[in-house]
Amino acid sequence: MAATNSVVSAIRVLEAVGERQPVGLSELARAVGLPKSTVQRTLLTLAEVGWCGADDASRWRLTYRAFAVGNQARDADELRVRALPVLHELQLATGETIHLAAPDGRELVLVERLDTAHSLRAFLPLGHRIPLNASATGQAYLAASTDAVVDAYLAGGPLPPRTSSTVTDPDALRSRLAEVRARGWSVNPEGLSEGIAAVGAAIIGADGRPVGALSVSGPTVRMTADVFDTHGRGAADAAHRISRELGAPV
Known part of the structure; x- marks a missing residue:
């Protein structure tokens, strides 16, 4: 169940980044209704696998990996x-x-x-x-x-x-x-x-x-x-x- 919850949280964070990018950690946490620590861990994991990235101002956005996969779904x-x-x-x-x-x-x-x-x-x-x-x-x-x-x-x-x-x-x-x-x-x-x-x-x-x-x-x-x-x-x-x-x- 914990693993399932983590996947659900990751998807919610990913979608919120796509809707609001570029977006900061605090705004994201409010948008998805999760603790900042949870959102930060999720963002770091998404960044590790190449789905998200942060700029110099620590604002997050989707990478082109998300675009490539989305284009296939399209x-x-x-x-x-x-x-x-x-x-x-x-x-x-x-x-x-x-x-x-x-x-x-x-x-x-x-x-x-x-x-x-x-x-x-x-x-x-x-x-x-x-x-x-x-x-x-x-x-x-x-x-x-x-x-x-x-x-x-x-x-x-x-x-x-x-x-x-x-x-x-x-x-x-x-x-x-x-x-x-x-x-x-x-x-x-x-x-x-x-x-x-x-x-x-x-x-x-x-x-x-x-x-x-x-x-x-x-x-x-x-x-x-x-x-x-x-x-x-x-x-x-x-x-x-x-x-x-x-x-x-x-």
């Missing part, structure tokens, strides 16, 4: 590899930033981003965790899920707000998901980031369940109601093509 189910050619076409057609996200617990994780040439653009770092209720990708993913999955998600606790426009009321989210199902793609103005709007569509796997979602995102000065339908249809078509590549019954 392609474990071939989602990114299958999706990339279609995502490139979608980026050229829309001229906006394209995001590809895959599920991890109650969130999605950004596994690919294709940037627009515009200097004013949407930006999320790879590996960023995206709340399902707050994002175009998340709402598209939930809309493609079964009622049981949606019920379990809503029963899991309060819906996290990211902006003043985030859907945080369960009934409002259910209504939003019904709209997504009827339309074929999600529309999320400023729900995830202020000044950014997005449309999204779910990607379906061979078993008929969603395995991820993609979005077209941009600043609200360009991503206006006038382009939601055009970009939404483009997103839905791209998601449909990728789903076929994955063997989905679509």
Whole structure:
């Protein structure tokens, strides 16, 4: 049991470093709720095996070993590899930033981003965790899920707000998901980031369940109601093509 607890602590510390880097010992200890002595021992062990390192100010960050392993996980189910050619076409057609996200617990994780040439653009770092209720990708993913999955998600606790426009009321989210199902793609103005709007569509796997979602995102000065339908249809078509590549019954 002690060994198991040590592994759990190491993973918690590793994730906290990734979320806050560069980060000091005291902040890390507060973030993971462990004694500073325990966190320090864990950091030294992670440094010994090459996963973490500290700078001259004793602030910790992940090494490229974490990036290398994470990059392998990113392609474990071939989602990114299958999706990339279609995502490139979608980026050229829309001229906006394209995001590809895959599920991890109650969130999605950004596994690919294709940037627009515009200097004013949407930006999320790879590996960023995206709340399902707050994002175009998340709402598209939930809309493609079964009622049981949606019920379990809503029963899991309060819906996290990211902006003043985030859907945080369960009934409002259910209504939003019904709209997504009827339309074929999600529309999320400023729900995830202020000044950014997005449309999204779910990607379906061979078993008929969603395995991820993609979005077209941009600043609200360009991503206006006038382009939601055009970009939404483009997103839905791209998601449909990728789903076929994955063997989905679509």
